[in-house]
Amino acid sequence: xxxxxxxxxxxxxxxxxxxxxxxxxxxxxxxxxxxxxxxxxxxxxxxxxxxxxxxxxxxxxxxxxxxxxxxxxxxxxxxxxxxxxxxxxxxxxxxxxxxxxxxxxxxxxxxxxxxxxxxxxxxxxxxxxxxxxxxxxxxxxxxxxxxxxxxxxxxxxxxxxxxxxxxxxxxxxxxxxxxxxxxxxxxxxxxxxxxxxxxxxxxxxxxxxxxxxxxxxxxxxxxxxxxxxxxxxxxxxxxxxxxxxxxxxxxxxxxxxxxxxxxxxxxxxxxxxxxx
Amino acid sequence: xxxxxxxxxxxxxxxxxxxxxxxxxxxxxxxxxxxxxxxxxxxxxxxxxxxxxxxxxxxxxxxxxxxxxxxxxxxxxxxxxxxxxxxxxxxxxxxxxxxxxxxxxxxxxxxxxxxxxxxxxxxxxxxxxxxxxxxxxxxxxxxxxxxxxxxxxxxxxxxxxxxxxxxxxxxxxxxxxxxxxxxxxxxxxxxxxxxxxxxxxxxxxxxxxxxxxxxxxxxxxxxxxxxxxxxxxxxxxxxxxxxxxxxxxxxxxxxxxxxxxxxxxxxxxxxxxxxx
Numbered sequence: 001x002x003x004x005x006x007x008x009x010x011x012x013x014x015x016x017x018x019x020x021x022x023x024x025x026x027x028x029x030x031x032x033x034x035x036x037x038x039x040x041x042x043x044x045x046x047x048x049x050x051x052x053x054x055x056x057x058x059x060x061x062x063x064x065x066x067x068x069x070x071x072x073x074x075x076x077x078x079x080x081x082x083x084x085x086x087x088x089x090x091x092x093x094x095x096x097x098x099x100x101x102x103x104x105x106x107x108x109x110x111x112x113x114x115x116x117x118x119x120x121x122x123x124x125x126x127x128x129x130x131x132x133x134x135x136x137x138x139x140x141x142x143x144x145x146x147x148x149x150x151x152x153x154x155x156x157x158x159x160x161x162x163x164x165x166x167x168x169x170x171x172x173x174x175x176x177x178x179x180x181x182x183x184x185x186x187x188x189x190x191x192x193x194x195x196x197x198x199x200x201x202x203x204x205x206x207x208x209x210x211x212x213x214x215x216x217x218x219x220x221x222x223x224x225x226x227x228x229x230x231x232x233x234x235x236x237x238x239x240x241x242x243x244x245x246x247x248x249x250x251x252x253x254x255x256x257x258x259x260x261x262x263x264x265x266x267x268x269x270x271x272x273x274x275x276x
Numbered sequence: 277x278x279x280x281x282x283x284x285x286x287x288x289x290x291x292x293x294x295x296x297x298x299x300x301x302x303x304x305x306x307x308x309x310x311x312x313x314x315x316x317x318x319x320x321x322x323x324x325x326x327x328x329x330x331x332x333x334x335x336x337x338x339x340x341x342x343x344x345x346x347x348x349x350x351x352x353x354x355x356x357x358x359x360x361x362x363x364x365x366x367x368x369x370x371x372x373x374x375x376x377x378x379x380x381x382x383x384x385x386x387x388x389x390x391x392x393x394x395x396x397x398x399x400x401x402x403x404x405x406x407x408x409x410x411x412x413x414x415x416x417x418x419x420x421x422x423x424x425x426x427x428x429x430x431x432x433x434x435x436x437x438x439x440x441x442x443x444x445x446x447x448x449x450x451x452x453x454x455x456x457x458x459x460x461x462x463x464x465x466x467x468x469x470x471x472x473x474x475x476x477x478x479x480x481x482x483x484x485x486x487x488x489x490x491x492x493x494x495x496x497x498x499x500x501x502x503x504x505x506x507x508x509x510x511x512x513x514x515x516x517x518x519x520x521x522x523x524x525x526x527x528x529x530x531x532x533x534x535x536x537x538x539x540x541x542x543x544x545x546x547x548x549x550x551x552x
Contacts, residue, residue, distance in 0.1 A: 120483040140481070169480075182474060183481045187489040190466055193522040195551075196544035197514075198458060203550040204445075205416070205459045207396040210551065213463040213489045217548040221541035228529050228537065238473075239526050243519065246469040250515050253504050261504065265497035268472035272493040274479040275471075275486065 003160055004029040008061035009068045010079060012036045012045040012054065015096050015122050016070030017131030020050035022164050025133045033060050045128045062086045066160075069095040074226040076103055080110050087111075092153045098180065099230040100144045100173040108146060113153040116144035116173060118180070119166065124219045141166045144173040181234035186242060188224055189235065191217040279436055280305040284337035285344045286355060288312045288321040288330065291372050291398050292346030293407030296326035298440045301409045309336050321404045338362045342436075345371040350502040352379055356386050363387075368429045374456065375506040376420045376449040384422060389429040392420035392449060394456070395442065400495045417442045420449040457510035462518060464500055465511060467493040 007023060009016045012034040020032050034051035035058055036042050042054030053060065058079075061067055067087060069076045076097050087093065093111040096119055097103050104116040119141040123130075141161045145154050161168050171179070195217035198210070228235050252261040283299060285292045288310040296308050310327035311334055312318050318330030329336060334355075337343055343363060345352045352373050363369065369387040372395055373379050380392040395417040399406075417437045421430050437444050447455065471493035474486070504511050521540075528537040 120481070123484060142481075179478050179481050183478050183486045184483050187470065187485045189522070189525060190470060191485075191489055191548075192541050192544040193518060193525055194463065194466060194544075195548040196540065197517050197521050198547050198551070200547065200550050202455050202459050203547075203552075205396070205418075205455050206551040207460050208399060209463045209467075209492050210459045212491055213467055214544075214548050214551065215488055216485050217544045219545075221538045221545060224541055225534055225537040228525075229532060229534060232529055232532070236526065236529060239522065241473050242469060243522070245473050246465070246515065246519070249465060249469055249504075250512065253508055253512060256505055256508070258501055258505060261501040262497050264472065265468050265500055268468040268470075268490075268493045269495075269497060271474050271476065271479075272467075272471040272490050274476050275474070275482040275490065276479075 001163065002028060002030065003156065003163065004066045006030065006064040007032045007066045007068065008035065008064035009033070009051065009070055010035045010058070010061065010083070011069065011071030011075065012041050012051065012128050013070065014126055014128070014130050014135075015119065016068065017045055017048070017050045017128035018121070018133060018135045019068060019070065019096070019119075020045065021048065021131055022133040022136055023160075024049060026163055028160065028163055029066070033064070035060060041128050045131075048128065048131065050128065050131060058082055058086055063088065065091055067091060067093045069093065069097070072220075072223045072226055073097045073099055073103065073230045077106060080107050084110055089113075092156060094157050098184065098227045100142075100176045102230050104144055104146060104173040108148045113150055115149060115153050115157040117157060117161075118142045118144070118176065119161075120184075124216045126220055136164050136166050139166050140169055142169050142171050142176055144171055144176050146173065177231050178234050181231050181238040182241075185227060185231055185235045186238040188216055188219065189228065189239060190242070191215070192224070277439065278304060278306065279432065279439065280342045282306065282340040283308045283342045283344065284311065284340035285309070285327065285346055286311045286334070286337065286359070287345065287347030287351065288317055288327065288404050289346065290402055290404070290406050290411075291395065292344065293321055293324070293326045293404035294397070294409060294411045295344060295346065295372070295395075296321065297324065297407055298409040298412055299436075300325060302439050304436065304439055305342070309340065311336060317404050321407075324404065324407065326404065326407060334358055335362055339364065341367055343367060343369045345369065345373070348496075348499045348502055349373045349375055349379065349506045353382060356383050360386055365389075368432060370433050374460065374503045376418075376452045378506050380420055380422060380449040384424045389426050391425060391429050391433040393433060393437075394418045394420070394452065395437075396460075400492045402496055412440050412442050415442050416445055418445050418447050418452055420447055420452050422449065453507050454510050457507050457514040458517075461503060461507055461511045462514040464492055464495060465504065465515060466518070467491070468500070
């Protein structure tokens with residue numbers, strides 16, 4: 001079912017490229033164009049069939065009825081103004097950024113058809129070479145409408161994700177950022193902090209527990225620095241909460257209080273089991 | 277190649293059961309007997325072919341030329357004395373405990389043929405029903421001999437692990453406990469502390485990053501409480517080191533110092549890449 005004539009994807013990386021491939025696969029658009037700073041990325045995206053045309057110049061997005069901003073958070077914020085002159089007033093603009101408060105607040109003032117969204121897909125891998133229409137399988141996309149959001153644009157974006165087989169959840173931008181700071185940004189902060197203190201001489205002793213808990217520490221540094229800074233208030237609060245809980249465990253170990261320690265571990269286990 | 281006549285495995289769980297299956301598969305023993313507190317476990321272990329005979333009574337280990345203590349750390353310490361009366365002076369005794377200083381110090385005073393060992397295999401799963409000879413594939417086993425260790429017993433245990441296709445590494449018990457507190461016990465402490473603060477209402481938002489970093493938080497609470505308490509000094513020091521590194525990141529986010537933040541993330545990434 002065709003939903004759009006021309007879709008423009010700005011930032012043809014892991015998420016942008018995968019989204020293009022998924023839209024192609026389901027034939028939801030007549031044409032997909034891509035924008036990237038790198039010629040190489042555009043060539044790869046075209047070769048893989050993700051996009052029909054690519055350019056390093058933003059003007060290629062002209063007349064798109066859907067523009068998807070799929071760059072890192074900071075670039076989404078920086079590109080909003082430059083993009084404005086190429087699009088029609090009735091164009092739908094959405095993003096896939098990991099933080100929402102800052103982006104939604106700025107972009108809904110610039111684009112009448114803006115819908116904030118955050119697909120919970122992706123991994124520590126990067127780039128269009130890792131893109132695949134399958135990464136959204138069984139995944140969740142959070143949409144963050146506000147009272148400024150055009151209901152028609154919102155309905156169309158919801159339909160897009162449904163067509164891609166993705167479950168859609170609505171959250172206020174501030175609730176999104178608070179929740180994500182706990183369930184995604186904090187795990188990244190901890191993985192980076194843990195990986196950073198493992199002396200190279202112990203690397204060969206790294207069992208599966210260490211590998212799994214630090215897998216995401218190879219994620220892109222600039223991307224994550226900007227997520228932490230864009231969601232600064234919430235991530236600092238989440239780190240504080242975590243440190244408080246860790247210090248409870250620390251104190252139980254220090255006091256050799258086996259009973260309290262087991263209670264802490266049992267509680268954690270019960271909460272982990274809810275994640276499936 | 278037959279290495280032992282009678283092997284006794286005390287604690288036929290994930291590791292004990294897998295070890296029995298692997299020894300059977302390679303035909304390294306004439307007979308394997310198992311001890312468990314639970315009849316059910318013994319029946320399962322016998323049915324799966326891991327053991328030839330099982331009993332809830334320690335006397336079944338009589339005349340074993342190899343006794344493997346594969347229970348949780350605390351039970352290894354508690355069972356040492358009761359086991360002594362059933363074994364010959366020339367029997368080899370080894371354990372598979374996750375901490376070594378306390379165990380090696382106590383057991384090498386009790387058994388002339390004691391060899392401390394720690395196979396870095398296993399997972400958050402438990403029980404003989406999850407046992408498989410394959411869990412040692414490409415794994416590492418740390419042996420922790422001291423100047424009290426009988427060289428012949430040590431050579432035979434080293435040969436056993438080699439025959440099972442496992443790489444063997446020698447470490448002093450204190451170095452083992454220090455290293456493992458960083459590469460295994462700390463990741464568990466962090467996973468428990470993180471899982472413990474995720475509000476159930478956010479469970480459905482748990483992306484792969486949260487799932488991976490907390491997978492081990494469903495590990496057995498009693499087992500892990502005892503590992504933390506047995507390696508108390510080192511795990512407290514490792515938590516301190518981690519908290520110090522986390523507070524560096526916290527401070528960079530607080531000060532909006534993107535440059536320092538990126539440096540911290542880059543350093544973590546480089547160290548994570550060494551883990552493979």
